[in-house]
Amino acid sequence: xxxxxxxxxxxxxxxxxxxxxxxxxxxxxxxxxxxxxxxxxxxxxxxxxxxxxxxxxxxxxxxxxxxxxxxxxxxxxxxxxxxxxxxxxxxxxxxxxxxxxxxxxxxxxxxxxxxxxxxxxxxx
Numbered sequence: 001x002x003x004x005x006x007x008x009x010x011x012x013x014x015x016x017x018x019x020x021x022x023x024x025x026x027x028x029x030x031x032x033x034x035x036x037x038x039x040x041x042x043x044x045x046x047x048x049x050x051x052x053x054x055x056x057x058x059x060x061x062x063x064x065x066x067x068x069x070x071x072x073x074x075x076x077x078x079x080x081x082x083x084x085x086x087x088x089x090x091x092x093x094x095x096x097x098x099x100x101x102x103x104x105x106x107x108x109x110x111x112x113x114x115x116x117x118x119x120x121x122x123x124x
Contacts, residue, residue: 026067030076032117033060034083039114042091059121087113 036057043050068076090113093106 026064026069026072026076027079028120029060029063029067030080031083032120033057033064034080034085035087035113035117036060037080038084038087038091039110042088042095046095056117056121060117 036053040050040053040057043053064076064080087110090106090110094103094110097103097106
């Protein structure tokens with residue numbers, strides 16, 4: 001699906017959602033952009049294909065731009081970076097933790113976050 005269709009869908013969600021959700025939609029998209037950034041970097045680290053995460057990161061970054069309220073840029077960037085760091089921590093624990101239970105829990109949490117972001121896109 002093209003970025004334009006994805007942007008239109010995001011804007012439609014912003015206008016059709018409840019007021020509390022639509023006011024913070026840019027933060028939801030920023031968190032997803034951050035999480036996909038972490039996934040992309042982790043894929044590079046372990047030598048797997050990062051293309052899907054790079055495409056989703058760019059899509060969510062476009063959605064952030066489309067829904068960003070005036071004056072909320074710094075807060076939104078902070079939110080994106082915090083989500084990226086949280087996802088990177090989960091990926092690191094999932095890949096390198098010595099405790100198998102903790103590693104499995106981190107892997108499951110990272111997948112859950114990425115899947116929730118994927119449900120926001122029409123082409124996922």
